[in-house]
Every structure is written in structure tokens, then in C-alpha cells.
Amino acid sequence: MIRAIRAFRDPGAAVRRLNTLVPLDEDATLALTDALATARPIKPRRELIGEGHEIVEPLLILSGWAARVRFLADGRRQFLSFLLPGDVVGLGHQTRPVATATVIALTPVEVCSAPPRDKSPALAEAYALSRALDEAYLLANITRLGRLNAQERIGDLFLELLERLRMAGLESGNSFALPLTQEMIADALGLTSVHVNRMIQLFRREGDLTWKTGRLTLTDPSALARKINRQPVRVSAIPFGTAR
Amino acid sequence: MIRAIRAFRDPGAAVRRLNTLVPLDEDATLALTDALATARPIKPRRELIGEGHEIVEPLLILSGWAARVRFLADGRRQFLSFLLPGDVVGLGHQTRPVATATVIALTPVEVCSAPPRDKSPALAEAYALSRALDEAYLLANITRLGRLNAQERIGDLFLELLERLRMAGLESGNSFALPLTQEMIADALGLTSVHVNRMIQLFRREGDLTWKTGRLTLTDPSALARKINRQPVRVSAIPFGTAR
DNA sequence: CGACTGCTTGAACGACCTCAATGAGCGTGG
DNA sequence: CCACGCTCATTGAGGTCGTTCAAGCAGTCG
Numbered sequence: 001m002i003r004a005i006r007a008f009r010d011p012g013a014a015v016r017r018l019n020t021l022v023p024l025d026e027d028a029t030l031a032l033t034d035a036l037a038t039a040r041p042i043k044p045r046r047e048l049i050g051e052g053h054e055i056v057e058p059l060l061i062l063s064g065w066a067a068r069v070r071f072l073a074d075g076r077r078q079f080l081s082f083l084l085p086g087d088v089v090g091l092g093h094q095t096r097p098v099a100t101a102t103v104i105a106l107t108p109v110e111v112c113s114a115p116p117r118d119k120s121p122a123l124a125e126a127y128a129l130s131r132a133l134d135e136a137y138l139l140a141n142i143t144r145l146g147r148l149n150a151q152e153r154i155g156d157l158f159l160e161l162l163e164r165l166r167m168a169g170l171e172s173g174n175s176f177a178l179p180l181t182q183e184m185i186a187d188a189l190g191l192t193s194v195h196v197n198r199m200i201q202l203f204r205r206e207g208d209l210t211w212k213t214g215r216l217t218l219t220d221p222s223a224l225a226r227k228i229n230r231q232p233v234r235v236s237a238i239p240f241g242t243a244r
Numbered sequence: 245m246i247r248a249i250r251a252f253r254d255p256g257a258a259v260r261r262l263n264t265l266v267p268l269d270e271d272a273t274l275a276l277t278d279a280l281a282t283a284r285p286i287k288p289r290r291e292l293i294g295e296g297h298e299i300v301e302p303l304l305i306l307s308g309w310a311a312r313v314r315f316l317a318d319g320r321r322q323f324l325s326f327l328l329p330g331d332v333v334g335l336g337h338q339t340r341p342v343a344t345a346t347v348i349a350l351t352p353v354e355v356c357s358a359p360p361r362d363k364s365p366a367l368a369e370a371y372a373l374s375r376a377l378d379e380a381y382l383l384a385n386i387t388r389l390g391r392l393n394a395q396e397r398i399g400d401l402f403l404e405l406l407e408r409l410r411m412a413g414l415e416s417g418n419s420f421a422l423p424l425t426q427e428m429i430a431d432a433l434g435l436t437s438v439h440v441n442r443m444i445q446l447f448r449r450e451g452d453l454t455w456k457t458g459r460l461t462l463t464d465p466s467a468l469a470r471k472i473n474r475q476p477v478r479v480s481a482i483p484f485g486t487a488r
Numbered sequence: 489c490g491a492c493t494g495c496t497t498g499a500a501c502g503a504c505c506t507c508a509a510t511g512a513g514c515g516t517g518g
Numbered sequence: 519c520c521a522c523g524c525t526c527a528t529t530g531a532g533g534t535c536g537t538t539c540a541a542g543c544a545g546t547c548g
Binding site: 052054068070072073074076077078080092093094095096097098100101124125127128129131132135136138139141142143145146147187188189190229233234235236237238 | 296298312314316317318320321322324336337338339340341342344345368369371372373375376379380382383385386387389390391431432433434473477478479480481482
Binding site: 425438441442445 | 526527
């Protein structure tokens with residue numbers, strides 16, 4: 001059933017992620033196909049959603065990276081989370097929801113309207129899981145910022161990205177495309193780009209990773225996870241990809 | 245309609261908060277009254293929910309303070325958020341949800357089962373708003389930890405607590421009961437208790453606040469908000485307490 | 489080739505931490 | 519009613535992690 005969508009376009013990664021969360025049924029696939037008709041490209045640095053504005057509709061990220069971000073009056077910037085293919089932005093059940101953060105494209109991004117959750121129970125469940133995951137990663141981020149040192153923060157973020165990209169099939173071996181600058185990483189981790197640079201070089205010297213031309217390779221993710229004591233995120237007692 | 249519940253017990257603050265989020269209809273009030281029958285006390289330091297365990301049912305905090313918390317292997321501790329009367333824990337739409345953090349009581353706490361959301365549309369909307377607020381405060385916390393300095397973090401947290409307690413009617417003038425130790429504040433803000441102490445004394449010297457015997461008074465909240473450039477949180481285009 | 493953006497490196501500084509000791513407040517038991 | 523023990527607040531001295539400022543270098547794009 002995924003095939004039908006593939007034929008239409010290549011939303012591969014996004015659909016793959018949703019399908020990993022919950023095996024999608026036919027209704028979900030049809031709804032997704034419809035939604036794909038609304039696909040539109042967003043240029044890097046462009047806003048997808050502005051903080052304080054009313055959310056028109058939830059969006060599904062088809063390709064590219066985006067981020068939720070807050071700007072302080074004096075120019076300081078904080079990335080709240082990174083949004084990857086298959087992530088859904090603007091989920092929420094309240095009436096007339098307002099965006100609590102700006103969402104900007106970090107790379108060329110393709111988004112479409114997220115198919116309405118009432119089209120299929122599988123879709124509703126996928127959204128519920130997606131939102132729960134989103135929240136879990138926010139909690140992880142809080143711990144990271146509050147109690148980890150610079151090196152732990154960076155390692156932890158890289159492991160999180162690997163874990164998330166894996167769900168969308170966007171990782172190969174232990175490497176993935178990382179379209180972030182060191183300054184963006186700094187703004188996500190509460191550090192300066194100078195210090196991020198120094199810590200990454202430390203990782204390199206210690207043989208933990210390779211990073212060049214936009215591709216990051218973790219030498220041994222599980223060893224790294226042990227080194228910085230990281231637990232993978234879990235939000236449901238049912239493992240992903242299990243039939244329900 | 246609130247009166248009926250008051251007669252039964254004093255869930256005052258919690259009901260007041262929900263009613264502030266959305267004016268509760270009769271069904272919601274009835275459901276709440278039923279839920280109050282399940283009220284139970286929790287001693288300080290006791291776990292309400294354990295990280296990684298399946299969530300049995302969402303809980304409504306009736307009185308007292310609790311917190312979501314993560315412990316690292318080496319003993320470091322991070323408070324993710326504080327839970328106040330009227331807050332609901334464990335909301336989520338996925339099947340068999342798993343707790344992504346431990347929830348512990350900081351003071352004597354009274355909780356009850358949260359009335360099921362399908363009992364009343366008002367209740368469902370209140371939960372949706374509650375969850376959105378919860379998420380918004382997580383985002384605020386991330387910005388706090390990532391980009392504010394020690395003094396800004398503390399001021400920002402105090403303003404947030406005032407803002408939230410106000411919704412439950414638990415503030416008088418610009419003061420409220422603050423049952424936290426400086427060490428807890430430190431563990432929420434990614435600081436040490438020593439440094440929190442020094443910054444609070446700085447606030448005192450600057451005349452921004454008074455804090456003794458468990459009660460915090462902010463001299464001039466809006467001046468403080470301006471000083472550290474804080475914006476109140478908003479998650480819906482509809483102002484709280486508005487009939488829908 | 490120039491202009492730009494992002495990475496790299498050095499030196500000095502400072503915000504916050506660590507360690508350690510003292511004091512204040514409070515409940516408990518004798 | 520006092521002594522004891524406990525938790526929490528306070529204060530000092532010294533150390534460190536991460537920042538700030540500044541400059542040089544490499545890759546990329548028009």
C-alpha cells in the first residue's frame with residue numbers, strides 16, 4: 001500500500017516514519033496520497049509558522065530539516081527542537097491553537113498539509129505517538145541543557161538524531177546527512193559555536209566520529225551511548241512497527 | 245455549578261484552574277465530582293508515576309506541588325517541570341502510553357483520577373489546553389536553560405510560577421507559597437544551590453523580591469518581566485475564561 | 489577572482505562550580 | 519523545656535568550563 005504513494009512522488013522518508021510508528025492501513029494511505037497533492041517547497045531560512053500566530057493546519061514534513069526556534073530581544077537564539085522528515089508540526093486538540101514557537105526551514109524543505117486524523121485510526125494513533133515522541137525529546141533536551149556538559153550534550157544530540165533519522169530510513173550504517181552548521185548546534189545546545197568546534201575536535205581525536213561535507217558518521221553509537229550514559233526514548237508499551 | 249463540588253470537599257484550586265481554562269459545563273462538573281471520590285494523599289518524596297512504567301490513568305493534581313524529574317546514573321538530577329494544583333499528568337492519546345519521566349511529590353499532594361475526557365466537550369477542551377500549556381512551558385524551560393543566565397533563569401521561573409498559580413487562584417497580591425528548596429530550584433534551572441542562593445540575594449539587594457518562611461513576594465512582577473524580557477505564554481487565540 | 493559563509497585556533501576573561509565551614513530553623517525525644 | 523539531629527540557607531576561597539574577542543583559513547558560489 002505504500003507503493004501507491006511512491007508511484008505518485010517520493011515522500012519516502014516521511015511515509016516511512018509514520019509507517020514505522022504504526023502500520024498504516026488503506027484509509028491512511030489514501031489520505032496521505034490526497035495530502036501529498038498539497039506539497040509545497042520552502043526555501044531555507046523561511047518561516048513555516050510564526051510564533052504567536054494562529055496555526056492554520058498541521059503540517060507534515062516530507063523532506064529537509066526545519067527547526068522550532070525562539071529569538072530573544074537581544075539577538076540570542078535558541079533552537080527548541082529539530083524537525084525531520086515524517087515529523088508533524090502543529091498537532092494539538094484545542095480550538096484555535098496558537099504557535100508557541102517559530103518554525104523555520106534549515107534546508108530546502110517540502111511540506112504538505114497533514115492528513116486529518118479522523119481519516120483513519122492508524123493515522124490518529126501515529127499522530128498521538130508522534131506527539132508523545134516530540135514531547136519526550138523535549139524532556140530529553142531539558143535534561144541535556146540542564147545537567148550535561150558540553151561534550152555530553154553534543155554526543156547526546158547526535159545519538160538522538162541518529163535514532164530519529166533511523167525511523168525514517170534516513171541513516172545508512174551509522175552515518176547520516178547532517179545539514180547543520182556548528183553555530184546551529186550551538187544554538188540548540190546552549191553553547192557557543194567556538195566551543196562546539198572544540199568539543200567536536202575532541203570527539204574526532206578520541207575516534208568517536210567523522211564529520212565532513214555534511215555527513216556525520218558515529219564510529220560506534222552504542223559505545224558512545226554508554227560513554228555518555230544515554231537511554232533511547234520510549235513512549236508506548238507497544239514497540240514500533242508492531243501490528244495492533 | 246462549582247458550588248456543588250465545593251460542598252463535597254475543597255478541590256478549590258484544581259477546579260478553579262480547569263474552569264479558568266474553559267468554563268466547565270454541567271457534565272464536566274458531574275464528572276469531576278465523581279473523580280473526586282478517588283482522591284488520595286501522597287506523601288512528599290513519593291513517586292506518583294515511575295519513568296518507563298505504563299501509565300494506568302491520567303491524574304489530576306488537587307493540592308500540593310509535584311514535579312517531573314529525571315535522574316542520571318551519577319546522581320545528577322533534573323527537574324523537567326513543576327506540577328501545580330489543576331495540572332493533569334499523563335494526558336496522551338496513544339495506546340498503552342509509557343511515562344517519559346518520573347513524577348514525584350514535593351509536598352504532601354492530593355491527586356484523583358482525571359475524569360475521562362469524553363464526559364464533556366468542555367473537559368476535553370480543558371485537557372487540550374492544559375496539554376498545550378504544558379508543552380509551551382517546556383519550550384520556555386528549554387529557552388531558559390539554553391540561553392538565559394542564572395539571574396534571568398530564576399526571575400523567569402518565578403514569573404512563570406506566579407502566572408500559573410494565578411490561574412488556580414493560589415496567588416494573593418504578588419506573592420505565593422513557594423515550597424521549594426534552593427536545591428530544587430537549582431535542579432530545575434541547571435545551576436547549583438550555592439549559586440541560586442547568591443543570585444536570590446542579589447535579587448533581594450536589588451529590591452526585586454522577598455522570600456521567607458515559604459512565601460515568595462515579587463515586588464513588581466511586570467517590572468521584573470521587563471527587566472529579564474519575559475513574555476507570558478499563550479497557546480490559543482481564545483483568551484482564557486471566554487465562553488465558547 | 490572576490491565575497492561570503494563556516495571552520496579553526498589562540499589568549500584572556502568570567503560566570504558558575506566545588507569544597508568546606510558556619511549558622512538558622514524546626515521537629516523529636518528525654 | 520532543653521538538647522540533639524536534621525535539613526536548609528549562607529558565606530568564603532579557589533578552580534574550571536565555557537565564553538569572548540580576534541584573526542586566519544578553506545570551501546563555495548556567482
